[in-house]
Amino acid sequence: MIEPTQMNMRKTAILSLFLNIATNLHAQYTETINSNRPGQSQGAYAVGTNVIQLETGPYFGNDEHSGLGTDTDLWGIDYQLRYGLLYERLELNLTGSFESQNIFRDFLGVASESSIRNFKTNSIGAKYLIFDPGVSIEPDKPNLYSWKANQKFKWKTLIPAVSIFAGANFAFGDNPYLYEGEGKFSPKAAIITQNNWGRWVLVMNFIADKLTEDFRSYTGIITVTHTLTPSLAIFGEYQAIKSDIYADDIIRAGGAFLYGNDLQVDISGLVNFKDTPSKWQVAAGVSYRFDLHKVDEFLEESNEGNKRRQRSEELNQEMEEGDEGDGYEDDGSN
Template sequence: MRKITILSLFLTFSYTIQAQYTETINSNRPGQSQGAFAVGTNVIQLEAGAYLGNEEHKGFNSNVDVWGVDYQLRYGLFFESLELSLTGAFENQDATFQFLGTEDGYKYRNFRANTFGAKYLIFDPYKTLEEDKPNLYSWKANQRFKWKKLIPAISLYAGLNFSFGDNPYLYPGEGKYSPKAAIISQNNWGRWVLVTNFIADKLSEEFRSYTGIITVTHSLSEHLALFGEYQGIISDIYADDIIRAGGAYLVGNNFQFDLSALTNFKDTPSRWQVAAGVSYRFDLHKIDEFLEESKEGNERRKRSKKLESQQDGDEQENEGEGDL
């Protein structure tokens, strides 16, 4: 699944990464989780999509039609383990509700969320843990399950939520700025990728939010991957259990498009939603930062040396033609 590297949701989406930079785009779409690995230095990546859905609340006797766009801008800065990001969503809600035989409604349209954040990889098992050497005397020992494969890559995320003007999506008394933090883990098992996010949001506010996301991605081919995701939300304002599923298709090395859907398990409110999106990478990465002790690092080093030799040969050939 090295070439599809589609993260996140089961990535977002994905891949067998030993270094941060990958040959193909590493997207967090179409899920809500983010992977542990960064995009790579000098890589600019835009991930955006549109969604459409409905929320029906039995207790309030209300019906809300929802549409919106979400986006994420990611940038690898300074070194391979660090990534900066801007994540947000602009949403429109058309609501109607009935009370004592009368019908009323409202319409909201504003930025539902905006967060500027930074993610840093603090532990990479592919770099830290030594690769097992083959046992020349025992086939059974070579086939035995390696427990260290369960050790994930781990990243820390810190962000700042911000809002401007009179935003109807802020509850009464909520500040326009609040911190957000997350612990991210990721396991790469061949064609399978497991990503978990543990998120604490609006930490400076009275009504904090705690979210857990588990995303599983399976690569069917070099271009197609499917994902499934569970998201649990705990808050005094809104709590829910949500599942998502969908797929992503890779076109070339830098472009991906995706489709997904979600639903929940309660009627206060009951929710459904469908979404479609794209991810595009502006690959300005010039030099691979190889991991010294990894199979992937050695393979990338060999490929780069081969490419450099070919480029030197082409330059010498062009110079020879110029002399003629």
């Protein structure tokens, strides 16, 4: 009776290990691309040093405002450029969107049509991971003698990774998307949390935007992602926006598919719950990683880091032996 139980415990531990590896979320640099798309939230983890990552895609939709009598067809493209600089925990990013709107107005029986197009948003900033539970919290070792002890809920799994973001919005020229009196430069800050529970990931963003303006904006985003297979994941997202000029509640959902280690494609849609305006959008996108990462920055207190260091050293040794072998063959041919 003891041997089958121990065997089951070992299988459970091995399965958990593979699930954690599949999510690729405990380390900064990961073997597969780690994209913020297709949702609007940022994950807590950076892309890794010397990694350049582009995340972009087109979208189209409609806004209908019952109070203003407008019906707006829109299309655009959003983009995010991410770069891991100096430290595994640090990331610089540029985020924005270009949007075109065709506005049909019927107010008090008077019909009119107009259009605008410009960069709707642009912001640049830095994200830094200030707390990583995978580094700071010692993982529990499997209990080979008690199935119940292994299945017991562990409160420390609720402790998230935490990052902070600081940046600024900017605009150029006569931008029609700026509100009257809005400055072309304003600071932006955010707190980002992330929980990794096997195939489930919970990300929360708490954003304070346009902090020097009279109409500051506060946004909360909750994103839940579920991995169906090593290549396929789905997500659901809730976003709440509050400001003196615009407030909304938005729901998004969609999925992403991974091709190889460096390419991801996605599709998503959104709706809201009011008529000033009511809106819907659909979007598709691609994320691609230019992987220039050479050597992981390992933290001594991280058990996962020690394992990755060992794997990296073994890989580097194999590459060096391969280079030596190539050089010998070249000398022989000459």
